[in-house]
Amino acid sequence: MAGRVLLTNxxxxxxxxxPDETPIDADVLIEGDRVVRVAPGIGTDSARVVDLRGATVLPGLGDAHVHLSWPLDFVFDHAAVAAAPPGPHMLDVAAVTRTFLESGYTTVIGAGTTQPLDDLLVKDAIDRGLVPGPRVVPSGPMIAEVDGLGGDGEMMEVAANAKELRELVARQCDLGVKALKLFISGDGVVPEFPSDDVYMxxxxxxxxxEEADRHGAFLTVHARGSASVAMAARTGVRIVHHACFLDDEALKALEARRDDIWVCPGLHYLYAMVNGHAGPYGMTPERIEAAGYPEELRSQIEGLHRLRESRIRILSGGDFGHQWTRHGTYAAELQRYVELAGMTPAEAIHTATRNMGPAVGLDLGQVREGFLADLLIVDGDPSTDVGVLLDPGLRRAVMKDGRFAYLNPGLYP
Ligand SMILES: [Zn+2]
Structure with missing residues (x-):
């Protein structure tokens, strides 16, 4: 039968x-774009058999805080990217989507574009098979409040009140945007707009x-301070990015929405900044201190422990694409969850797999009967060492929709 693949050994x-799950010995039968059976010793009639020789199969990974707009050589110059000629820029964007796929990432959720249609254009090209890349839940330009961070309108779209915001959301949704990105707090890295500020x-x-919902889309927010997190939770936002500070009120508001809200930390970004990785790019220790980032990192780590105790689901997402958090190193986010937030490797991997499916409304993120066959095949056991996911040499292949979308050229043929 056409379109049947059996992964053996x-x-x-x-x-x-x-959280303590470990790999099991099994074969995986794929039919079309779906996994149809996971069991030892599946018969091999009429399927293409691929012997994995003991390699590990896990769901393709997902990242929920992605800027496809930031080129591989991005150095924090948003204005230059915004002003780049659109043709060459789109090729940069395609190089980024390819990097995600080759890094084992089969799902990404946009967190704001620099040229307005970046996510939509590249998603269309990926879906038509023109360029390699993950499933893209597309975002549009970020949206700011007129008095808030980004309110000058240079890099973001701006709304002054509920009516204007509704119109903006409707306009992006009409273009096909599914993940809207709103700025509802400041960010210590811009001292005039501290993390505690609340906008909108x-x-x-x-x-x-309400407007997003009407279009089958959802809201994601940049929310660093407690008050902004609480506001996001009580108003129906789906993904809260950062959540660096969490007081009791914010935690309670998140708990009340446990079934349909996710927190996406971007922990590695803060860790890298605080540990001097951005130093060569002008982020001096003085600037990092002035941003309040060391305190934010401490607070975020404490908050992640509280979120886990409260069973609030965490989505892996890392804001990758700076030179100090380079494209292709996305799984460093998972490593930080293990090292700093006390997760087991499997629990960290779940933030990029199992938690991703319901957040995007698709059957993905588990190797399970009926689920989409988006799979990552690696040598080694990421459930004992999550660092396995960061090593390109251990990455054998990536499947998307039941097809091999990436084969490591260092290993095959
Ligand atoms: Zn971001």
């Missing part, structure tokens, strides 16, 4: 288990959520 990390209000967010 596999160690399968299903990502359907608990409940009325605006409720209007935006």
């Amino acid at each position: 596999a160690r399968v990390l299903t990502c359907s288990g608990g 209000n409940d009325e605006m967010l409720l209007a935006a959520v």
Whole structure:
């Protein structure tokens, strides 16, 4: 039968288990774009058989805070990217989507574009098979409040009230945007707009959520301070980025929405900044200190422990693409969850797999009957050493929609 693939001699990390799950010995039968069976010793009639010789199969990974707009050589010059000629720029964007796929990432959620249509154009090219890349849940330009961070309108779209915000959301949704990105807090790295600041209000967010919902889209927010996190949670935002500070009120508001809200930390970004990785690019220790980032990192780590205790789902997402958090090193985010937030490797991997499916409304993120066959095949066991996912030499192949989308040229033929 056409379109049947049987992966044999596999160690399968299903990502359907608990935080201590380990790979099981099993074959994986794929029909069309779906996994149809996961079991030892599946018969081999009429399927293309691929012997994995003990390699580990896990779901393709996902990242929920992605800027496809930032080229591989991006050095924080947003204005230059915005002003780049669109033709060459789109080739840069395609190089980024290819890098995600080759890094084992089969799902990405946009967190704001620099040229307005970046996510939409490249998603279309990927879906038509023109360029390699993951499933893209596309974002559009970021949206700011007129008095807030980004409110000068140079890099973001701007709304002053609920009516304007609703119109902006409707306009992006009409173009095909599915993940809207709103700035509702400041960011210590821009001292005039500290992380504790709150922009927009409940009325605006409720209007935006309602409008997005009408279009089958959802809201994601940049929210670093407690008050902004609480506002996001009580108004129906789906993904809260950063959440660096969490007081009791914010935590309670998140708990009340446990089933349909996700927190996406970007922990590695803060870690890298605080540990001097951005020093060569002008982020001096003085600037990092002035941003309040060391305190933010401490607070975020404490908050991640509280979120885990409260069973709030965390989505892996890392804001990658700076030279100090380079494209292709996306799984460093998972490493930080293990090292700093006390997760087991499997639990960290779940933030990029199992938690991703319901967040994007698709059957993905588990190696399981009926689920999409988006799979990553690696040598080694990422459930004992999550660093396995960072090593390109250990990455054998990536499948998307039941087809081999990447084969490591260092290993094959
Ligand atoms: Zn970002």
